Amino acid sequence: MSRNQRIGLIVAAVLVAVLAFVIASPGDDDEGDQAAQTTTTPQAETETETSPTETESSPTETEAEAPAPTKAVVTGIEIRAGEVVGGPAEIRVTHGDRVLLTVTSDAPDDIHLHGYDIEKKVAPGQPAKFRFIAELEGEFEIESHVAEDAGRDPLVGTLIVEPR
Amino acid sequence: MFLIGHGISVRSDLPIPEWLFGWAATMVLVVSFVALAVLWPEPRLQKPTWRPLPGGIGRGLASRPVEIICGAIGIFLFGLTIYAGLRGTESTTANFAPIFIYVIFWLGLVPLSVLFGDVFRAFNPWRAIGRAVAWVARTAGRTELPAPLEYPAWLGRWPAAVGIFAFATMELVASNGDKPDSLAVAALAYSAVTFIGMALYGVDRWIDRGEAFSVYFNLFSRLSVVETREGEVGLRRPLSGLPRLESLPGTVALISVMIGSVSFDGFTGKRPWNSISPDIAQFFQDLGLSPQNALEATFTLGLIGGVLFVAGFYWLGVLGARSVGGGFSARRLAHEFAHTLVPIALAYVAAHYFTLLLFQGQGILYLISDPLGKGSDIFGTADTQIDYTLIGANATWYWQVAFVVAGHVAALMLAHDRALALYEDKRQAVRSQYWMLAVMVGFTSLALWLLSSANT
Numbered sequence: 001m002s003r004n005q006r007i008g009l010i011v012a013a014v015l016v017a018v019l020a021f022v023i024a025s026p027g028d029d030d031e032g033d034q035a036a037q038t039t040t041t042p043q044a045e046t047e048t049e050t051s052p053t054e055t056e057s058s059p060t061e062t063e064a065e066a067p068a069p070t071k072a073v074v075t076g077i078e079i080r081a082g083e084v085v086g087g088p089a090e091i092r093v094t095h096g097d098r099v100l101l102t103v104t105s106d107a108p109d110d111i112h113l114h115g116y117d118i119e120k121k122v123a124p125g126q127p128a129k130f131r132f133i134a135e136l137e138g139e140f141e142i143e144s145h146v147a148e149d150a151g152r153d154p155l156v157g158t159l160i161v162e163p164r
Numbered sequence: 165m166f167l168i169g170h171g172i173s174v175r176s177d178l179p180i181p182e183w184l185f186g187w188a189a190t191m192v193l194v195v196s197f198v199a200l201a202v203l204w205p206e207p208r209l210q211k212p213t214w215r216p217l218p219g220g221i222g223r224g225l226a227s228r229p230v231e232i233i234c235g236a237i238g239i240f241l242f243g244l245t246i247y248a249g250l251r252g253t254e255s256t257t258a259n260f261a262p263i264f265i266y267v268i269f270w271l272g273l274v275p276l277s278v279l280f281g282d283v284f285r286a287f288n289p290w291r292a293i294g295r296a297v298a299w300v301a302r303t304a305g306r307t308e309l310p311a312p313l314e315y316p317a318w319l320g321r322w323p324a325a326v327g328i329f330a331f332a333t334m335e336l337v338a339s340n341g342d343k344p345d346s347l348a349v350a351a352l353a354y355s356a357v358t359f360i361g362m363a364l365y366g367v368d369r370w371i372d373r374g375e376a377f378s379v380y381f382n383l384f385s386r387l388s389v390v391e392t393r394e395g396e397v398g399l400r401r402p403l404s405g406l407p408r409l410e411s412l413p414g415t416v417a418l419i420s421v422m423i424g425s426v427s428f429d430g431f432t433g434k435r436p437w438n439s440i441s442p443d444i445a446q447f448f449q450d451l452g453l454s455p456q457n458a459l460e461a462t463f464t465l466g467l468i469g470g471v472l473f474v475a476g477f478y479w480l481g482v483l484g485a486r487s488v489g490g491g492f493s494a495r496r497l498a499h500e501f502a503h504t505l506v507p508i509a510l511a512y513v514a515a516h517y518f519t520l521l522l523f524q525g526q527g528i529l530y531l532i533s534d535p536l537g538k539g540s541d542i543f544g545t546a547d548t549q550i551d552y553t554l555i556g557a558n559a560t561w562y563w564q565v566a567f568v569v570a571g572h573v574a575a576l577m578l579a580h581d582r583a584l585a586l587y588e589d590k591r592q593a594v595r596s597q598y599w600m601l602a603v604m605v606g607f608t609s610l611a612l613w614l615l616s617s618a619n620t
Contacts, residue, residue: 006202013198017191024187095556114174115552137557138519139176162178163557 070096073134077157079105079122082147089142089157093134095164101130103156107146113159115140134161174257176433177519178557179617180564188565192572192608196601199576200594207585209404209578214391216398225397235292242289242351248535249348258537259344263527265351266335266342269377271521274513277381281390281397284381285371290358291378294367312366315373320413323361325421327354327376329471332425336432337463339456379418383409383506387574406506406578407585411499416475419505423607424471426512430614431470432463441466474607478505481603485596490587500586501600504578508607511571515564515615519555526550564615572608576601 073093078085093099103111103120104127111128112119115136120128140159148154180188216222224230241264249261256262276283285291301309333341340346361370371378386405391398409415431437441462448458482498492500526548531537533546540546555563579600587593 009198009202013194016194020190021187024183026181026183117549136175136552137560138178138552141174143174160178161557 070094070098072098072100074100074102076102076104077142079103079107079109079144079156081106082152084156088155090160091157092160092162094162095134095137097134097161099130099132099134099159101142101159103128103130103142109147110145111156112143112145113140114143115159119145134159137161137163175519175523175552177560177564177615179433180561180612180615182616182618184561184565185612185616185618188569188612189609191569192605192612195569195573196576196605199573199580200597200601203577203580205584205590207581209401209407209581210585213404214393214398214400216393216396222397223395226392226395231286234286235289235295238287238289238292241287244535246348246351249344249351251536252344253537254344255537256342256344257524257527258531258534260531260535260537261344261347262342263524263531265347267521267524268528270331270335271513271517272525273381274384274510275521277385278387278510279390281388281392282382282385284378284385285392288371288375288378290355290362290375291367291371294359294362294371298367312369313364315365315369318413319373320415321373321379321418322414323374324376324379325414325418327374328380328418329421329425329467330354331376332421332428332467333464336425336429337460337467339460373412380422383419383422384510386503387507387510403574403578406503407582409503409506411502415502416478416498419502419509420471420475420478422509423505423512424474425467426509426516427474427610427614428467428470430516432466434614437466477606478603481599484599484602488592488595488599490589490592490596492586497596500582501579504575504582504600504604505607507571507574507578508604508611511568511608512611514567514571515611518563518567519560522554523550523552565612568608568611568615571611572604575604579604 071094073091075089075091077089091099091101101113103122105111105122106124108121108123110119111122111130113130113132115138116130116132118130118132120130122128138161140161141155142157142159143154144156145154147156217225245261245264248259248264252259252261273284298309334347334350335341338346358370358375361374364370365374372382373379386409387403388405389399389402391400391405432441444462444465445455445458448461449455451458453461479494479498482494482501485497485501486492486494527550529545529548533543533548534540580597583593583597583600584590587596
């Protein structure tokens with residue numbers, strides 16, 4: 001095989017790759033819908049209401065097309081007798097969403113949302129309210145410092161922020 | 165669940181979406197197909213070129229004063245790690261020891277080795293101490309030290325394979341593996357083993373074959389274009405360092421541990437593992453283990469399973485390659501192609517852990533000001549926070565796919581070149597490559613699957 005044939009074959013392969021990528025990559029619309037549907041988690045009572053965007057959240061770097069509007073996500077975690085009711089919660093939101101996460105507990109505790117690095121005190125009758133805009137993508141642990149100090153599994157939930 | 169797994173990561177990557185996973189896996193196949201057609205017909209990488217850096221820089225970088233300074237830095241960092249681990253706070257992320265060991269040392273030295281050659285050899289605290297002790301003994305005693313024992317040929321790289329497996333157990337299995345004091349004690353115990361090894365077989369021989377981290381980082385540094393030869397730093401052709409890897413017993417085992425442990429770390433986040441592991445843990449509890457020990461036993465079993473799976477799959481490819489003829493034993497073939505798995509091991513590490521290095525590695529900024537986590541502020545950086553906005557999920561996915569595919573391509577090139585050098589008959593060389601190709605496509609697809617949202 002000559003040098004030119006080799007180069008030609010590589011160019012063809014690159015073209016196939018680009019074409020396949022364009023065909024395979026989904027439009028943003030169904031991604032957005034999917035994220036909205038999955039916001040409801042079985043453990044935590046989650047209400048999702050769509051409202052027009054008014055946050056100063058920065059748009060993601062990739063798509064130039066109009067992104068789906070950001071949402072307000074209201075959700076909660078309940079700790080009873082040192083255990084999360086229904087097991088550790090999985091809270092799914094999309095980049096830019098405004099999140100209000102309320103943690104209630106029947107004992108005093110320190111709840112730490114990693115990554116966003118918000119730490120709040122919670123006590124019986126005094127829920128901890130985490131209010132933030134989901135601007136960091138990834139999976140972040142929500143931990144109880146009381147459980148950690150006692151040598152128990154500190155995980156009370158995971159915040160999953162997906163790209164828009 | 166107890167604290168198990170990557171104790172230091174409080175943020176993890178989102179899985180690669182299925183469409184990107186499918187596309188990347190397809191690409192791996194296309195790349196492989198094209199590679200078979202366009203790769204060179206004569207071996208090119210087996211006889212490497214090497215040229216010293218111009219202007220005496222190469223000699224200066226490898227000179228005695230530089231060696232002493234690097235060694236001293238290595239010993240200082242080692243001492244600081246032990247001190248912080250024993251005396252500092254018991255919080256994992258607020259103590260210098262865990263972040264330094266698991267992130268800066270274990271992960272950070274990988275890209276440094278690939279870019280700048282065998283950096284760890286220069287900073288290796290055990291090697292520095294060993295050489296210093298030998299120098300002092302020679303000078304004070306005014307006689308040559310007794311010659312070390314002959315390093316047994318069968319031992320090869322087995323001590324390194326065992327060492328890396330032990331480190332992976334500490335990182336992925338032991339429930340106290342992220343606790344600063346346990347880490348410091350483990351580091352001291354490992355130092356004792358290393359000093360005994362060096363005393364028995366000589367400093368450089370043990371460092372080259374037995375000391376796990378030296379061997380581990382040296383494998384990655386062979387992908388670098390920078391190489392030190394006879395006291396001088398120089399440059400070589402890309403990929404020409406790996407074919408010169410000495411074939412020693414235990415090499416396949418070591419690389420299997422490297423790939424298998426990362427695979428297992430990824431696999432623990434997958435549905436098959438999460439559905440089967442509680443049953444195994446229950447089985448161990450029924451045998452009378454405490455819940456925590458039962459979980460550790462389960463994870464140990466999983467880790468061993470991951471390593472055996474990788475080794476078994478490689479041997480399957482080797483047996484296939486043997487079946488094309490040429491008169492080579494399976495053992496010979498396994499050793500001849502072992503070096504081709506190093507770029508794949510690198511791809512696994514890079515794709516799995518580069519965000520951990522990128523984010524958790526920033527922790528070193530506040531830890532150098534407050535290594536014990538007790539409120540000091542030596543350099544005024546103690547209030548630095550980790551910036552999680554450095555890279556988003558989309559960019560992370562593309563980098564992961566790029567690492568995996570690049571590792572696959574490098575492995576293909578190395579295997580192809582070795583086959584041309586090994587087989588006299590060109591057609592046999594190509595036919596043996598179908599088997600090696602199958603192995604590599606398998607490993608690459610596994611890497612992508614572990615990173616993806618498929619079947620989670």
